[in-house]
Amino acid sequence: MPQAPDNFNLFESLMQIVRSLRGPDGCPWDKEQTHNTLTPYAIEEVYEFVDAVESGNDALVKDELGDVLFQVALHAALAEERNAFKIQDVIANISEKLVRRHPHVFSDTKVSGIDDVWKNWEEIKRAEKKNSPKTSSGPFDFPNHLPALQRAHKIGVKSQKLQFDWANSDDVLKKVWEEINELQVEKKNIDSLKDATAEDKQKAQEAMEDEFGDVLFSLSQWARHQNIEPETALRKANRKFETRFNVMMKIVESEKKGWGTLTDDQKEAFWSKAKKQIKPDPA
Structure with missing residues (x-):
């Protein structure tokens, strides 16, 4: 029978527990997990952590942060089992990355403000990716599983850095109303197709969906110009309702x-x- 560690305050104790859960006398559920099967749980735990932060309850934040840490430890244990890497490699990797991407803290690079920090960050990331596999994402190299509104916001931030953006929020709002008008046109088109074929109705529905997406994207860019994170704003609206x-x-x-x-x-x-x-x- 596996023995529980004596000191629960140590990170290595957590790794010992995880290895025991995955061991011969461990938990049947934990033993059958893979990186792929655990992915939905990792996403869920991060969202629960976000909920805890927004609740303002420190005890809940501590609990959910532990659940996120468990996911990290579990994935590291899986990698360790197949001799891919160990948790120490994960810690070393992120530590090296943070030092490398903060030359204004850990070396003599001078910055005049946050804009310079972001500029250096992007330049360092580009240098890091020179030897990485090429992708077709271009400048928008964001995780595919990002919520759509959050991704739209990040696309806007990156476009702004590339100097492809509206001058101000009023200009964006004009675009929002333009997209809403186009959505209304597609809605009227659907209403006029009551006797049309199923194929024509489907095409009209897809066209309206496309315009609705443009409305959401434009609204997210207006929010960005107003320093509003759209995903956060929508979460608050959902919770309020x-x-x-x-x-x-x-x-x-x-x-x-x-x-x-x-x-x-x-x-x-x-x-x-x-x-x-x-x-x-x-x-």
Whole structure:
């Protein structure tokens, strides 16, 4: 039977636990995992960590950060088993990278502000990639699994650095309205195709979806010009709606009303009550 480590404060203790979970007498679930099967869990744990940060609950942040660390340790153990690399190699790699990409801290490179820091960072990254495999992503070498709104924001940031951007947020807003108008055109087109073939309807639907994507992309660029991170803003909006909806349902229940029997006007009235009960989100 594997023995638990004596000191839980040590990083090596965590690695010992992970190796035991993967060992002959370990956990059946942990033993059958691979890098690929664990990927969804890594994504989920990072999102749970983000939720914890946005909640402002330090105890929850600590707990979720531990779950993220477990994912790191588990992937490192998997690599160690096939003699690819060890956790020490991971630590050395990120340490070397941080020192290399911060010459204004760890060497005599001079910077006048954050803009210079970003410029140096990009130049160093380009130098690092000279010997890496070529990709077709061009300057937009972002992870494929990034949420779409976050990716749109990063595309805009990179385009701005390449001096391909709107001059100000007002110019972007004009583009937003232009895209909304084009979306309305496609909506009217769909409405006029009630007797059209299924193929024509599908093409019209795809055209409307394309225009809707342009609206979202343009809105994300407007948000960038206003120093708003669109993914964060949408998460807050989702959380606000969920909170208000849950409060509304409690009010409906407290007044012994049946949700299915309420009219639209009554539902709207309960929604207004819920909004009044909830204080503004400090986040």
